[in-house]
Amino acid sequence: MASSTIASTSLGKVTIIGSGLIGRSWSALFARRGYDVCLYDTVSSQLEVARSVLDTLLVQWGDEDWLKEGENAQTVLARIRYSDSLAESLNKAVYVQECVPENVQLKESVFKQIDELVGDDTILASSTSCIIPSKFTKGLKHESMCIVAHPVNPPYYCTLVEVVPSPWTTPETVKKTIAIQKEIGQSPILVRREVNGFVLNRIQYAILMECWRLVEEGVCSPEDADIALTEGIGMRYAFMGNFETMQLNANGAVDYCQKYGDNIKKICLEQQELGARDLSGPTLDKVSQYLNSKIPIDKLEERRAWRDDWLKAIAKEKIKRKDMALQNL
Amino acid sequence: MASSTIASTSLGKVTIIGSGLIGRSWSALFARRGYDVCLYDTVSSQLEVARSVLDTLLVQWGDEDWLKEGENAQTVLARIRYSDSLAESLNKAVYVQECVPENVQLKESVFKQIDELVGDDTILASSTSCIIPSKFTKGLKHESMCIVAHPVNPPYYCTLVEVVPSPWTTPETVKKTIAIQKEIGQSPILVRREVNGFVLNRIQYAILMECWRLVEEGVCSPEDADIALTEGIGMRYAFMGNFETMQLNANGAVDYCQKYGDNIKKICLEQQELGARDLSGPTLDKVSQYLNSKIPIDKLEERRAWRDDWLKAIAKEKIKRKDMALQNL
Incomplete structure (x- = not known):
């Protein structure tokens, strides 16, 4: 060396x-x-x-x-x-x-x-x-x-x-x-500019805040908000981002924005009116009650190992499909 | 019958x-x-x-x-x-x-x-x-x-x-x-109340709008916003929602909200100040230019088949792990 x-x-x-x-x-x-x-x-x-x-x-x-x-x-x-x-x-x-x-x-x-x-x-x-x-x-x-x-x-x-x-x-x-x-x-x-949360956490917190509002407004339970990701749109985010989703869900992104842009903006304005919430109070009680019954604090390590094993399975699938190239290191 | x-x-x-x-x-x-x-x-x-x-x-x-x-x-x-x-x-x-x-x-x-x-x-x-x-x-x-x-x-x-x-x-x-x-x-x-976008699209549009703002504000490219999902947080959403992520990323959700709640709210307030955007103009040009070079309109069907094949692989992994129970139908 x-x-x-x-x-x-x-x-x-x-x-x-x-x-x-x-x-x-x-x-x-x-x-x-x-x-x-x-x-x-x-x-x-x-x-x-x-x-x-x-x-x-x-x-x-x-x-x-x-x-x-x-x-x-x-x-x-x-x-x-x-x-x-x-x-x-x-x-x-x-x-x-x-x-x-x-x-x-x-x-x-x-x-x-x-x-x-x-x-x-x-x-x-x-x-x-x-x-x-x-x-x-x-x-x-x-x-x-x-x-x-x-x-x-x-x-x-x-x-x-x-x-x-x-x-x-x-x-x-x-x-x-x-x-x-x-x-x-x-x-x-x-990340071209120094913004708080960089890119990853800005996206993550946008999701978290919207899930929080849905529970706070009584639209769905915390469990159902999680299921909306795991059995719905979350199924694709391991291999396809949101922009690519726009491209595939219409005849390209321009067509998508023309067809759905106004409605998307309207829904996002409603989210905005509800505003950013304090992560505390009765909604936190509701959320933590659900989570503690599903994954008690003394089982967190076990569940983290389960998570990492899942992530490994998806990473291996990426290698198999050549979406990741470990062997070319 | x-x-x-x-x-x-x-x-x-x-x-x-x-x-x-x-x-x-x-x-x-x-x-x-x-x-x-x-x-x-x-x-x-x-x-x-x-x-x-x-x-x-x-x-x-x-x-x-x-x-x-x-x-x-x-x-x-x-x-x-x-x-x-x-x-x-x-x-x-x-x-x-x-x-x-x-x-x-x-x-x-x-x-x-x-x-x-x-x-x-x-x-x-x-x-x-x-x-x-x-x-x-x-x-x-x-x-x-x-x-x-x-x-x-x-x-x-x-x-x-x-x-x-x-x-x-x-x-x-x-x-x-x-x-x-x-x-x-x-x-x-x-979905306990009739809200526009139900749960799935409210979450999806919150993500989309935040990715849009990141590109519009010059924080990152459309491609990098997609990579933040596919190689970052999106890796877990096929099997773990955002509330469960809170539970695992600290000593439970209450601990998570105490540690990170203020910072998350601050970042979400910054998102809110930027507001809901029209899905058009120079940002759409930037987004569609990237997408059309990655997935030309005449290759959309091919890419949709690729997507469905990926979804199938994840669904099969769920069955293998008994997170889905097809054979008990």
Whole structure:
């Protein structure tokens, strides 16, 4: 391993800052592709936990053909080192992925430390889901190399990565970040402006708020709002977005908008009149009563495993249909 | 076959009014369960088309284990009759499913004709996706038996049915409609109030409008908005709704709302300020340019077949995981 310069096809050293769930996932993804990974954490006992979780995860990936052809868990695990020294971790890194808790002061402090230790060509990416990058990168020596690369959990089945530059991030940094994310098998999208919620959560919260209003207004039960997704329109969102739906549900999108545009606007105006709601009060009682009876708090872990297994099945179906190309990594 | 009374476990005669895509799907679903189906259309040449399409569809279902155990295409097809006489079609029907084009005057006229010909115990259901039932059932002799049962296309993979009573529909009619829909393998939800868009389209349009605003505001491209669904949150909506997502993404929904509620409301207020948009102008140009290059108008049919094949794969995965129970029909 060498190279402090970077191109989308040459590999190098990647540093992951923080060894929680997301940090471990990034480590596995970069190592699978062939990067040398250094996973950093301040707490060395946490690194031992991470090592043990990654050992298990990579063996599982090996069993499930979730690795590059001709490789096995050991090949990949051999590329991951663990360190509690930030300077050592960052030495010669071509790409850094920060995964510390979602706190703007903490991010600011971590980026300041990283800024002092990296070379001028290192990309500094944050995994934050909700903090715009200009809030914690302004004034750094390497501010033009700073960017957000927000994954979805678990990133190896849900491959979306939201790439969010700040106003001072260079186009070259944006381009390289997108190239690296594609290279490791992810699906980067570009968030061109720093908006709260980026793209994913803006869409997710629009859905959540509308489901909330439907329950609050007594139109349907929380259970039925969930069924409307799982047995109705949600069936298609794993492989087809809303714009493509417009194209297929009429003779193309222009025809769709001419036929249904006025009615859609009218319905959305009604939603708007109801407004954004506080997520509390009697509607929360109704929602949580239903959810706690369906999935009691002490069964959450079990249900999360069920969810991840479903996501895996859909990801495997995508590979089968060549909508995802794991074996071309 | 007999019985002019109905119970959720006894079968009888079902009349389907209109032999288009939806009418044919209903015919197949009711016949598969064991109902005697009469498919009515005013145009007898259309009935010949329907017969041929159903012959093919049922053979396909036979090949794909999409029938009850021990049955085959012929058993099911033998239960479907075709008629261009409304009186004959409706004679002794226990349940009528209307599937004529989405036009309120037409629905009104069809329901008036049906009203004159049916017995007092017959449920009169409309497949409408967008017209509330009180607009075309008021004042009918059997108005208390009228209801909407809105399916998703194709109904045999996407099993959601929106059951929408009018203010004069009896609770017994609602109960029986839900029971019959469950009996034939569908997933009915109850829309308790007559709202425009029911539940499915209210949610769908909330998503569509937010994707539209993201493109219009220059936050992301139409393609990236679609990828945010297909590779991000959309991966889970085929098996998990938004309320269940709240429950799993924190220590239950109450914890989720306490942690994230304020931020979600803030983001939704920003969406609201942008408002409901006209689906036209430069944003439509941008959207349709992307869509026409990805899926040209002359490839729409091909892509629809691709979509249905994907929906089938997800439906089969549901059966495998017992999230759907076709073989218990």
